[in-house]
Amino acid sequence: MGKKKKEVDDRFKKFGTVSFTSITKINDFIDYLEQGKLMGTRCKGCGILFFPPRADCYKCLSSDMEWVEVSGTGKLATYSKLEYAPIGFGDDLPYAIAVLDYGDYKVFGRIAGDVPQDEIKVGMQMKAVVNTLPNGQLNYVFEKA
Amino acid sequence: MGKVGIIGVGQSAFVRGYPGSIRELAFEGFKEAIADAQIETKDIDASIICSAPEYDKQRSPAGVFAEYLGLIPQPTCYLESLCSSSSMGLRMAYSLVKSGLHDVVAIIGFQKMSEISSAESQERMGRGADIQWESPFGTMMPAYYAMFARGHMETYGTSPDDLALIRVKAATYGQINEKAVYRKPVTFEMFSDPESPMSGPVASPLRVGDCCANADGSSCVIVANEEKTKALSKKPVWILGLGAASASVNMAGRDAFSRLEVARLAGEQAYGMAGVTPKDIDVAEVHDCFTIAELMAYENLGFAEPGGGKELIKSKETYKEGCIPVNVDGGLLSKGHPIGATGGAQIRTIVLQLRGEAGEMQVKEPGVGLVHNIGGVGLYGNVSILGR
Ligand SMILES: [Zn+2]
Numbered sequence: 001m002g003k004k005k006k007e008v009d010d011r012f013k014k015f016g017t018v019s020f021t022s023i024t025k026i027n028d029f030i031d032y033l034e035q036g037k038l039m040g041t042r043c044k045g046c047g048i049l050f051f052p053p054r055a056d057c058y059k060c061l062s063s064d065m066e067w068v069e070v071s072g073t074g075k076l077a078t079y080s081k082l083e084y085a086p087i088g089f090g091d092d093l094p095y096a097i098a099v100l101d102y103g104d105y106k107v108f109g110r111i112a113g114d115v116p117q118d119e120i121k122v123g124m125q126m127k128a129v130v131n132t133l134p135n136g137q138l139n140y141v142f143e144k145a
Numbered sequence: 146m147g148k149v150g151i152i153g154v155g156q157s158a159f160v161r162g163y164p165g166s167i168r169e170l171a172f173e174g175f176k177e178a179i180a181d182a183q184i185e186t187k188d189i190d191a192s193i194i195c196s197a198p199e200y201d202k203q204r205s206p207a208g209v210f211a212e213y214l215g216l217i218p219q220p221t222c223y224l225e226s227l228c229s230s231s232s233m234g235l236r237m238a239y240s241l242v243k244s245g246l247h248d249v250v251a252i253i254g255f256q257k258m259s260e261i262s263s264a265e266s267q268e269r270m271g272r273g274a275d276i277q278w279e280s281p282f283g284t285m286m287p288a289y290y291a292m293f294a295r296g297h298m299e300t301y302g303t304s305p306d307d308l309a310l311i312r313v314k315a316a317t318y319g320q321i322n323e324k325a326v327y328r329k330p331v332t333f334e335m336f337s338d339p340e341s342p343m344s345g346p347v348a349s350p351l352r353v354g355d356c357c358a359n360a361d362g363s364s365c366v367i368v369a370n371e372e373k374t375k376a377l378s379k380k381p382v383w384i385l386g387l388g389a390a391s392a393s394v395n396m397a398g399r400d401a402f403s404r405l406e407v408a409r410l411a412g413e414q415a416y417g418m419a420g421v422t423p424k425d426i427d428v429a430e431v432h433d434c435f436t437i438a439e440l441m442a443y444e445n446l447g448f449a450e451p452g453g454g455k456e457l458i459k460s461k462e463t464y465k466e467g468c469i470p471v472n473v474d475g476g477l478l479s480k481g482h483p484i485g486a487t488g489g490a491q492i493r494t495i496v497l498q499l500r501g502e503a504g505e506m507q508v509k510e511p512g513v514g515l516v517h518n519i520g521g522v523g524l525y526g527n528v529s530i531l532g533r
Contacts, residue, residue: 016282017283018280021276052395078293080348080350082288083347083348084267086271086283088283099399107397108279108395
């Protein structure tokens with residue numbers, strides 16, 4: 001008695017328009033998104049910085065990680081605007097997926113819908129901003145820096 | 146240990162909506178390969194069954210195929226590396242034969258993509274990407290390759306018109322390949338004609354005409370040790386070099402968006418093992434799932450300098466009469482791309498070319514051929530070099 005039934009930690013199902021994952025060891029990523037912060041992890045064993053965040057380091061095999069905020073601006077490395085979407089994403093069209101290069105790491109995501117198409121240029125400085133989608137899911141997008 | 150040869154090749158017609166089950170589809174490519182090799186089914190010591198599993202309703206198709214094709218009780222297994230599955234199958238079959246474990250091994254590739262809708266198919270293929278960190282943003286294969294097209298254009302000044310020329314070439318040969326799914330001509334003008342479906346946007350900067358045709362199909366390649374190859378094959382074709390590599394599944398882990406590093410690495414390995422250079426290649430099959438993929442292949446395989454791919458297609462050097470004929474069977478763009486069958490069909494084309502049996506598509510007396518087969522968006526890369 002007095003023992004609480006263990007609840008399933010499936011916070012990751014809140015990530016993106018449709019999440020295909022629910023249980024992961026880096027579920028705190030979702031709590032940070034709720035606080036408006038986009039976070040990666042740094043290995044305390046060897047210092048390597050990871051985005052997307054990881055629970056385990058492939059380099060020194062340590063699982064001792066600390067959270068590090070993705071801050072500042074990154075350079076738009078490439079992007080593509082989609083005219084068709086996979087099942088479940090049709091309401092978001094049109095949207096652009098992109099990669100931002102922060103130097104030490106890169107971030108894959110979407111360009112904010114309100115950035116005019118003719119202003120998107122490879123090489124431009126952008127910043128990742130956390131947002132909440134109409135369906136209540138948590139997400140991040142790239143805005144002009 | 147001696148050499149490893151290819152004694153038989155087969156391919157079903159690549160079609161939309163194959164009117165049969167996957168085991169019946171696999172039978173078509175298999176039957177042709179057996180006839181080509183002039184052997185009996187019992188001569189095959191083991192089979193490797195290749196496809197991309199997200200399309201299959203059947204779990205573990207290897208056992209089902211082995212039974213249907215009469216390949217039991219010999220060992221069989223299933224192997225996948227997305228779109229390069231059957232080239233990876235060739236690599237595994239090579240090592241089984243080279244080690245002396247088996248004398249003759251069949252690689253059977255297949256895919257029946259028509260059982261699901263195009264949007265569902267895109268979503269499933271998308272799940273070959275990073276489902277935890279990328280799929281939640283709504284990704285699709287064309288958009289991933291489009292990011293490489295954008296990167297290539299920014300780095301080297303390549304244009305959408307250059308890419309259109311690759312599709313025009315593919316359609317030139319798709320028209321004369323009776324096993325191709327897309328037999329119609331494609332003109333350069335169609336890409337600027339708003340009335341033509343070719344000009345429709347898919348994922349910028351790629352248009353409908355830049356994307357390969359989904360298809361149902363099967364292929365079969367039969368490999369054998371040196372002794373059996375010499376005894377069975379009138380025109381032996383040998384596996385001279387094999388290369389394979391992998392890369393980060395997440396685009397955030399890639400160094401460049403203007404090349405596929407796996408292709409460069411696999412090519413380097415295959416050239417080294419075969420003891421040849423890009424200049425020695427007389428005919429090539431490259432993985433043109435999108436036009437940009439073929440353009441990058443020219444450069445990653447050393448047929449052109451980085452950024453020089455567009456000049457190769459503009460000067461028509463990759464046409465049948467050019468210095469390095471590429472995809473003169475229509476490629477994935479027109480012949481079609483039934484994922485698991487694709488590598489085997491590419492290998493078949495090169496084997497027929499080296500034997501001088503490619504009919505209207507025949508290149509003039511090739512001695513060395515190359516197959517470049519990519520899984521996912523440069524996630525897996527296989528390069529195989531074959532010679533007479
Ligand atoms: Zn570490």
